Amino acid sequence: MEKEKIKLLIIPFLFFISILSIIVISNNLSYKFEEEIANINELYIYGNHLNLKGTLEKNINLDKLELVLFNGKEKKYELLFEKQNNIISFYISSKKNNGILLDSLNISNNMVFLKATTNKKVKYYKLHNKTDYKETEYYTIRKNNNFNKILIKESKDTLNINVIPSKEDNIYDIVVDAGHGGIDKGACYNGECERGITLALAKKLKQELEKEGLKVKLTREDDITDDIKFETYGTDGRIDRAMSSKAKYLFSFHLNSGLQSMTGTEIYTTNNIDYTLAHSIVNSIVKNTNTNYSNNSIFRVDKGIYTRTFREHEITSFEKELKDKKIEPYNITTNTTYYYIIRETGGFMNGAYVDGRDNEKNEYYNTNVGLESYIMELGYISNIEDTKDIKDNMDKYVSAIKEAIIENICK
Ligand SMILES: [Zn+2]
Numbered sequence: 001m002e003k004e005k006i007k008l009l010i011i012p013f014l015f016f017i018s019i020l021s022i023i024v025i026s027n028n029l030s031y032k033f034e035e036e037i038a039n040i041n042e043l044y045i046y047g048n049h050l051n052l053k054g055t056l057e058k059n060i061n062l063d064k065l066e067l068v069l070f071n072g073k074e075k076k077y078e079l080l081f082e083k084q085n086n087i088i089s090f091y092i093s094s095k096k097n098n099g100i101l102l103d104s105l106n107i108s109n110n111m112v113f114l115k116a117t118t119n120k121k122v123k124y125y126k127l128h129n130k131t132d133y134k135e136t137e138y139y140t141i142r143k144n145n146n147f148n149k150i151l152i153k154e155s156k157d158t159l160n161i162n163v164i165p166s167k168e169d170n171i172y173d174i175v176v177d178a179g180h181g182g183i184d185k186g187a188c189y190n191g192e193c194e195r196g197i198t199l200a201l202a203k204k205l206k207q208e209l210e211k212e213g214l215k216v217k218l219t220r221e222d223d224i225t226d227d228i229k230f231e232t233y234g235t236d237g238r239i240d241r242a243m244s245s246k247a248k249y250l251f252s253f254h255l256n257s258g259l260q261s262m263t264g265t266e267i268y269t270t271n272n273i274d275y276t277l278a279h280s281i282v283n284s285i286v287k288n289t290n291t292n293y294s295n296n297s298i299f300r301v302d303k304g305i306y307t308r309t310f311r312e313h314e315i316t317s318f319e320k321e322l323k324d325k326k327i328e329p330y331n332i333t334t335n336t337t338y339y340y341i342i343r344e345t346g347g348f349m350n351g352a353y354v355d356g357r358d359n360e361k362n363e364y365y366n367t368n369v370g371l372e373s374y375i376m377e378l379g380y381i382s383n384i385e386d387t388k389d390i391k392d393n394m395d396k397y398v399s400a401i402k403e404a405i406i407e408n409i410c411k
Contacts, residue, residue, distance in 0.1 A: 047372030051099035071108035112159035126158035172245035177252035178202035182228030187257035250373040255381035264294035288400035
């Protein structure tokens with residue numbers, strides 16, 4: 001009898017599945033693609049967004065160009081485009097940390113193509129991945145202890161985004177980097193050094209973020225003793241620890257030093273990004289602690305926000321330094337991110353360049369999946385009041401930073 005019941009249930013179930021697949025297949029077939037295929041010339045993930053740039057060689061005047069993700073249903077992203085000599089160049093966003101929010105995609109297999117509208121007439125074009133990155137892998141940020149793996153590669157002559165549930169180990173959401181450590185004490189004033197304060201803060205922040213269900217990796221855990229050297233590169237270095245975590249964000253903590261009159265909080269970012277998260281963090285710190293936006297004006301792009309790339313004279317002197325060592329200079333431009341922790345965790349998008357030609361090597365320098373990284377200078381250790389505030393009210397700093405992170409990346 002039981003078997004009969006199961007049989008009775010299986011038949012309508014199979015019927016339902018076959019109807020469903022007919023609908024999906026026929027929907028899929030309803031797209032008539034043009035002969036011309038658009039090219040993808042740049043494809044990367046920065047933080048938790050996918051960005052791509054491409055070209056379509058076709059002499060048409062477009063009213064609208066969209067990127068379609070099709071999994072039975074269409075999800076559309078309006079593209080920015082310009083036309084020059086019958087070539088249409090398109091991109092999702094000019095900001096590195098904008099584009100397709102990968103965490104918002106449901107578990108599904110998505111065919112990706114262009115939808116071009118001219119005078120209300122629609123044409124579809126497939127997308128050929130011309131980049132060196134034939135297969136790009138990403139893990140979404142945990143929600144209720146679940147996360148997905150996303151695979152981006154060409155399939156059936158067009159780009160494909162496959163979202164599948166993941167149970168893989170050692171996948172992190174966030175990296176917290178306590179600046180300096182061991183023999184590198186950082187800046188020290190009145191018996192206080194950066195290495196101790198940054199580590200205490202990093203550990204507290206990890207704890208708080210984990211209470212919210214995120215998985216957090218520290219780049220260093222405990223030792224602040226004089227004899228330990230924390231490497232930057234190599235398999236146990238900060239960069240490798242950060243990159244192998246498959247995290248999406250990195251927050252590196254420091255205290256600044258300067259003239260007695262210098263005071264306040266600074267957050268450093270890479271260039272060409274949307275500053276929403278940076279604003280949110282620095283505003284939250286200022287609102288919930290006794291500190292203020294830093295009074296330092298060099299590299300400042302907004303209250304408390306600083307974007308630091310190489311300057312011409314820095315590039316020239318660095319080139320000379322390498323030439324003297326008979327090493328071919330790196331391809332550094334005024335677009336290259338200056339601080340190593342932001343640059344080297346940001347792949348080609350931030351101009352990571354440590355490729356082994358000068359002793360050190362970052363295995364991930366050429367990646368197209370980068371961490372969205374920030375350096376936070378939480379006040380000046382050279383200023384007695386700044387140091388006192390961060391030591392006395394560390395919990396307030398930690399909770400202010402945590403609130404801003406959760407609000408922005410777990411929505
Ligand atoms: Zn420092």
